[in-house]
Amino acid sequence: MIKVNGRVAPLLELGAGFSPRFTGRENIFLNAALLGLSKEETMASLQDIIAFADIGSFIDQPVRTYSSGMYVRLAFAIATSIRPDILVIDEAIAVGDGQFARKSFDRIFELKEQGVTLIFCSHSLFQIEALCEEALWLHQGKLQVQGSASSVVTEYETWMNQQSQTDTYSQIYGGDSSIKGQAKLSNIKVCCDGVTGSHLRARNGFSNLEIFLSYQSDPELPPPTVGVTIDAADGRKITSNGSWVDGIVLERDSEGKGSVTLTYSKLPLLKGKYSLSVFLMCERGIHVYDAAEHIGIIIVDQEHILPGLVTIPHQWLSSNNSENS
Template identity: 45%
Template sequence: MSFKAAISVKNLGKCYQLYNQPHDRLKQFLWRGRRQYFREFWALRDVSFEVMPGEVLGIIGRNGSGKSTLLQLVCGTLTPTSGEVAVKGRVAALLELGAGFNPEFSGRENVFMSAAIMGLSSKEIEARYEDIVDFSGIRDFIDQPVKTYSSGMYVRLAFSVAINVDPDILVIDEALSVGDGEFARKSFDRIRDMKKAGKTILFCSHSLYQVEAFCDRVLWLDHGDIKLFGNPQETVQGYSISLLGGAETESAAPLTTSPSAITAPKGYARLCHVEVSLDGEIGSVLRGRPDENDLSIRLQFESDPQLPAPTVGVTISYGTLMTVACVVSRSENVLIERDEHGRGEVTIDFPALPLRKGEYHVAVYLGNEDAVHIYDSVQIAATLQIEDPLPEPGLVNLVHHWHTRAID
């Protein structure tokens, strides 16, 4: 195992014993291994990799692929069945909701207990206590039992403790998907600061865009094995292709108009109105033909005027299988204009839409200025039903030219 790596994992495996009936556990104990009343389930098997200091490693995979088990083994909250894990430095972890805090204790008591477990002395905790509470934003409830907290309040406090113990390694397992926009943005800003400061980060998320944009390398787990490990673009693309045909249909979101307000809440941005039209006809289900119709997506948004203008993105997907096209204002250097209250309107036009026969979904996203954090989205703003009398296969008509001549 490398002495230079912040995290070294070698031939790591974790096996669980599954019993069909509760009394089989007693039988197994009484027979002392002479008979077996359980079946083995390997959550991880023969996993090896290294993470260097200052590296951000993304971890992706379907539910049940072993991601959370791997993170718990790295954090030391689980014992491996085989192999070994070596970690250099202080680890702070934000794992699944509910881990780490005692629900009967107050927020204050849990701060001291959790920080002590992470290796801080009483004096160090006292010196950082105010920063922890200020970042969490739940000072009014800090002396109430944690069992009375909402999921968002819980994550606020847990994350505040994790980042303020000054860890060498930060482990995040999807927990930041809980909570409001202001805190989510503030959290991602702090994570970026930690990355710039050279901290090692394990980032487990189902948000493939965030993983690809934020991580240096990505580890793809599949049924407890490493499927692919390396470049973020290649690994995320491989995982996305593996999901073809197996994705669950997103719940449809209608054309949306939010209750009017002067501005969005502090640190936040939101879509107020989204409409999709084909040749000027607005609707949630639109019918067209290849190369004959002009597609237009118009959206209005509200945002905190004290923050940079948000990023706008639009995707067109073939059902739930694959993204056919994606446009993002940041990538195309489009300046999003707003008024003094942070309100703005954006229209994206696709002339002579070149889609071939099939059903397509239009989705709209509103992200922060570097498009890592998604403030708001409408997953199915409209469904396009394209009819094509031609039998040839394909999803799009590419611009092309024919050249032919007779050969003498």
């Protein structure tokens, strides 16, 4: 038996319960009633819903005339504006175009900070770790692991690697050429030991690998952040770096344009084939504005026969006595 204390709002199939003949305004009252709100409560939230959906005069047009983007905007605004006690999210954490996707992320985090209980079903491991404290891994309807989000994600990634399925970023946003409310990568160059290209050779422990990128962002938003991942040939993520984790604030001009360079000195990767991916993200390192996956291929050679993937920084200390043994 499941006991529920508080008001529940679902973000499942966005727009479920809409009547195509009703206007957007009429569907607000219909959906709100289905979610358990009285007419008075709906009236109190009406202007917030309309303002957040931001569909202009279409709010008084039948929803059958809406584009898919307008449809999900209104549905998301309704579900998140009623201030639920429990919000159930099935993948749809960011909806609509780039600008609205950013707004929807902010709204989810706002609700979390207000103490709303979130139940989030997703295959996006990165978002699960960012949003959740506890996690459950279900496989074919059976519980596999339960615990902290980070420990469950680690277990799931290990299993995924064994299954040779590796994409931990499930949603990459792009499309709209407008920069308002979002950010875009404008140029990326990968350079190894002074050579620039998409297929490069490197030497373990000697080569310097540099990633140069430039971007354009909405200057009214906080500066974006950059994430870089290095994948092995079988798709396993060997390492990743994030500017927000390292406390780096990207500098921009008045138009929101900027550039940044990431350098891997004395490349610690052992012999093998690796690929680089670059992600332009919001200031929290959660919402992905733009991405360039597998932008560069690096073939690493080494002078010794030691196995593995990376050389971990270490130090040997030799002594002629047994005091340390």
